[in-house]
Amino acid sequence: MTEVCGVVLAAGEGRRLRPLTEAVPKALCPVGNLPLLDHALRRLTGLGLIGPEQVAVNAAYLADQVVRHATGRTHLSVEPDGPLGTSGGVARLRKWIDGRGVLVGNADAYLADPLREPGKDIAALLAGWSGDTVRLLTKPCRPGETGGFSGNRFAGFSLIPWRYVAVLKDQQADLVGTVWRPAEAEGALELIGYEGHYLDTGTPALYLEANLHAAGTGLADPSAEVTGVAVESVIGAGARVAGSVTRCVVWPGATVAAGETLTDVIRAPGGLTVPVG
Known part of the structure; x- marks a missing residue:
């Protein structure tokens, strides 16, 4: 099989998640008490892609946080003038990719297969690959959903041959326009x-x-202090819940005071509360 490396795209600003992403890059937002970036890296590890020779991460927005988090585990590519998009981010890694096929994952993609461990759940992307075609991981489009590819929507990972990577330009662009549609x-x-x-x-x-799916009936870090009520919620490391939370995410270090009742919100440190409605 063609040699393959892995790239996790973690440069985005996460504008739609603001104000949560004003101080934390989207790639480091926790899902099920694990940063999104680590979910993606764990999936690559499950495929045998490990370490700076085989795995790269790009960073731009709040890049210092991503760099600190991934240093030593991955090759790092910092985009100093802001995010270059999914295509530009891969193009900037051309020298590191160096003739290999590349499995590209979006850090903000949440995937979970109850029957397969991370990595094994996307192994079909690599199985029998000739090294000549572009492969997309997909799910069927939802009713009324437009776009997509033959009735399917992208599901977080794509496999790209070197011949496409070799001609990508180191500028703002997305893979859907530079690779997927041309292929x-x-x-x-x-x-x-x-x-x-x-x-x-x-x-x-x-x-x-995504957090509630990861939590099942509920998930609390062992270091969290829950003296109140937590129903179907995710409670992060060092968080303190003295009030009541239902279908909530309480970030690491955040507090829900006695007398507070929260439903369907994300609570971050400093009292930041983001409703989903």
């Missing part, structure tokens, strides 16, 4: 269905939904 027009696009649960966590509502 589709050439008859070189393969769609690989994902059998698990997929969410783009780009909005507060979807971010909360």
Whole structure:
């Protein structure tokens, strides 16, 4: 099989998640008490892609936080003038990719397959790959959803041959325009269905939904202090819940005071509360 490396795209500003992302990059927002970036890296590890020789992460918005988080575990590519988009981010890594195929994942993609461990759940992307086609991980489009690819929508990961990477320009652009659609027009696009649960966590509502899916009936970090009531919620490390939370995400270090009742919100440190409605 063609040699493959992995890239996790973590440069985005997460504008739709503001104000949560005003101080924390989207890639480091926790889902199920694990940063989104770590979910993606764990998935690559499950495929045998480990360390700076095989895995790269790009960063731009609040890049210092991403760099600190991923240093030593990945090759890092910082975009100093702001995010270059999914295509520009990969193009900037061309020298590091160096002739290999590249498995590109979006840090904000939440995937979970109850029947397969992370990595094994997307192994079909690599199985039998010739190294010549572009492959997209997909889910069927929702009723009324437009766009997509032959009735399917992108589900967080794509596999790209070196011949496409080699001609990408180091400028603002997205893979849908520079790689996916051209490959589709050439008859070189393969769609690989994902059998698990997929969410783009780009909005507060979807971010909360991903957390609640990860939590099941509820999830609390061992260092959290819960003296109140927590129902179907995710409670982060060092968080303190003395009030009542239902279907909420309480970030690490955040507090819900006695007498507070929260439902369907994200609570961050400093009392920041983001409703999903």
